[in-house]
Amino acid sequence: MESAVIAAVCGEVRGDFKSGRTRSLDWRLAQLKSIVDLIKKHEEDITEAVAVDMGKPSYECFASEIFPVKSACQLAIKNLKNWTAAVNVPPLLATLPASASMKPEPFGVVLIISAWNFPFLLSLDPMVGAIAAGNAVVLKPSEMAPATSALIARLLPLYLDKSAIRVVEGGVPETTALLQQKWDKIFYTGSPRVGRIVMAEAAKNLTPVTLELGGKSPVIVDSSSDLKVATRRIAVGKWGNNNGQACVSPDYVLVDSSCSTKFIEAMKDTLKSFYGENPRESMDISRVVNINHFNRLVGLLDDPNIASKIAHGGEKDETKLYIAPTLLEDVPLDSKVMSEEIFGPILPIISVRSIDEAIDIVNSRPKPLALYLFTKKDKVKEKVIAETSAGGMVVNDCCLHFLTTTLPFGGVGESGMGSYHGKFSFDAFSHHKAILTRPFWMDIMARYPPYSAHKKTFIRCLLEADFVGVILCLLGLKG
Numbered sequence: 168m169e170s171a172v173i174a175a176v177c178g179e180v181r182g183d184f185k186s187g188r189t190r191s192l193d194w195r196l197a198q199l200k201s202i203v204d205l206i207k208k209h210e211e212d213i214t215e216a217v218a219v220d221m222g223k224p225s226y227e228c229f230a231s232e233i234f235p236v237k238s239a240c241q242l243a244i245k246n247l248k249n250w251t252a253a254v255n256v257p258p259l260l261a262t263l264p265a266s267a268s269m270k271p272e273p274f275g276v277v278l279i280i281s282a283w284n285f286p287f288l289l290s291l292d293p294m295v296g297a298i299a300a301g302n303a304v305v306l307k308p309s310e311m312a313p314a315t316s317a318l319i320a321r322l323l324p325l326y327l328d329k330s331a332i333r334v335v336e337g338g339v340p341e342t343t344a345l346l347q348q349k350w351d352k353i354f355y356t357g358s359p360r361v362g363r364i365v366m367a368e369a370a371k372n373l374t375p376v377t378l379e380l381g382g383k384s385p386v387i388v389d390s391s392s393d394l395k396v397a398t399r400r401i402a403v404g405k406w407g408n409n410n411g412q413a414c415v416s417p418d419y420v421l422v423d424s425s426c427s428t429k430f431i432e433a434m435k436d437t438l439k440s441f442y443g444e445n446p447r448e449s450m451d452i453s454r455v456v457n458i459n460h461f462n463r464l465v466g467l468l469d470d471p472n473i474a475s476k477i478a479h480g481g482e483k484d485e486t487k488l489y490i491a492p493t494l495l496e497d498v499p500l501d502s503k504v505m506s507e508e509i510f511g512p513i514l515p516i517i518s519v520r521s522i523d524e525a526i527d528i529v530n531s532r533p534k535p536l537a538l539y540l541f542t543k544k545d546k547v548k549e550k551v552i553a554e555t556s557a558g559g560m561v562v563n564d565c566c567l568h569f570l571t572t573t574l575p576f577g578g579v580g581e582s583g584m585g586s587y588h589g590k591f592s593f594d595a596f597s598h599h600k601a602i603l604t605r606p607f608w609m610d611i612m613a614r615y616p617p618y619s620a621h622k623k624t625f626i627r628c629l630l631e632a633d634f635v636g637v638i639l640c641l642l643g644l645k646g
């Protein structure tokens with residue numbers, strides 16, 4: 168799409184927002200119900216498009232793409248009246264008589280830029296929050312999941328308000344043209360590299376951003392862990408979650424050296440029980456998304472420092488974009504595979520002598536999107552929670568915080584800013600306007616100049632909520 172067309176689309180959407188239509192609760196509810204309807208009628212189409220884009224198994228597509236969007240809509244529909252209501256808060260004594268409240272209002276026209284790895288979820292899930300909050304929306308799905316992008320562009324106008332909610336398909340040129348427009352909020356999901364570009368463009372108009380980024384999410388396994396359960400949960404979080412191509416994928420494991428050999432053996436057994444002797448034939452694992460990512464991952468394995476570290480897997484087939492679930496043992500911390508986000512089926516496992524060493528390794532790197540800890544010891548749990556920083560944390564499992572809509576989902580530092588899911592999605596697209604209302608009937612003259620010593624004392628007592636002082640001033644016994 169050409170820049171001029173993109174500018175025209177944005178202008179039309181802005182006009183629509185100005186009409187005030189998107190602010191009404193009826194409009195919001197109608198759009199949210201239509202998304203549920205779209206999902207019900209097109210579950211098969213969505214599953215097929217996502218499978219074309221990355222061979223995602225159908226149950227995985229339901230669990231991680233379709234179900235979360237449907238439940239996000241249902242939650243918003245159920246709670247919209249509450250979420251949009253003004254919240255009364257106590258006013259300051261010095262401002263009495265007064266009432267104070269916060270009223271959520273839509274930002275206006277919002278841009279959502281989505282990533283390819285959960286191409287339906289990462290497009291529609293933020294959109295649910297944007298619509299619930301009463302915004303007009305332009306969505307840019309990922310060009311790297313072309314089948315899903317095309318399906319979204321075809322279906323959305325059939326179900327949703329096609330003038331206030333628009334889809335612009337395309338890659339870097341289209342996203343660049345979109346970023347040159349004026350937005351009231353930009354919600355971006357993708358890499359930290361492009362996140363910087365988005366934020367720099369947004370800064371030109373002081374546009375607020377939510378950046379849902381990625382990075383290397385570590386797993387710490389201490390010696391008290393149940394290794395059978397831990398390896399099952401790590402494996403399903405890694406290979407059962409888009410074959411490692413998820414922002415919350417376990418990226419590397421730091422395991423206590425006293426149980427590292429047992430851990431690797433348990434992980435091999437788990438992989439065999441999940442995906443058989445030949446995982447290439449498994450129907451329960453996605454493929455690598457495209458040849459560029461395949462070559463990038465092969466490059467990580469072909470590093471001369473890494474070839475001798477393969478403890479399991481390592482097979483690859485370019486024609487099928489297949490790389491076997493691969494375990495690497497004790498790779499150097501400065502190797503390429505330990506420097507960039509892996510985003511694929513490779514899992515380095517590194518022995519550490521103590522929980523302190525694991526914490527030091529985590530803290531010496533950019534703050535991760537997720538941190539996973541496996542331990543039976545409360546002291547270890549409390550220590551890791553207190554001494555590390557991450558967007559989110561799961562103890563004794565992986566990734567499940569992503570589905571927990573009562574928790575905010577987002578990064579910190581290099582892994583992003585802002586959060587969403589559940590009510591947090593509504594908040595991500597709302598400005599909570601502070602409203603203080605005062606009547607005319609009482610007007611304390613002490614706040615107006617000229618300020619005598621008595622007035623100053625009185626105001627000071629009011630501001631400090633010194634009730635006795637206020638009464639004494641009123642009785643003329645103070646100030």
Ligand code: NAD
Nearest residue numbers: 281282283308309338339342357358361379380381382414
């Ligand atoms: P990406 O940054 O390459 O692309 C994301 C979007 O940005 C796409 O829509 C793309 O068209 C656009 N884009 C790409 N290059 C651009 C440029 N130069 N200028 C303007 N726009 C540009 O990311 P990706 O490869 O789609 O996704 C992978 C990354 O996203 C990983 O780092 C992963 O961890 C992260 N991610 C984060 C989350 C999350 O919720 N935190 C979810 C999924 C993926």
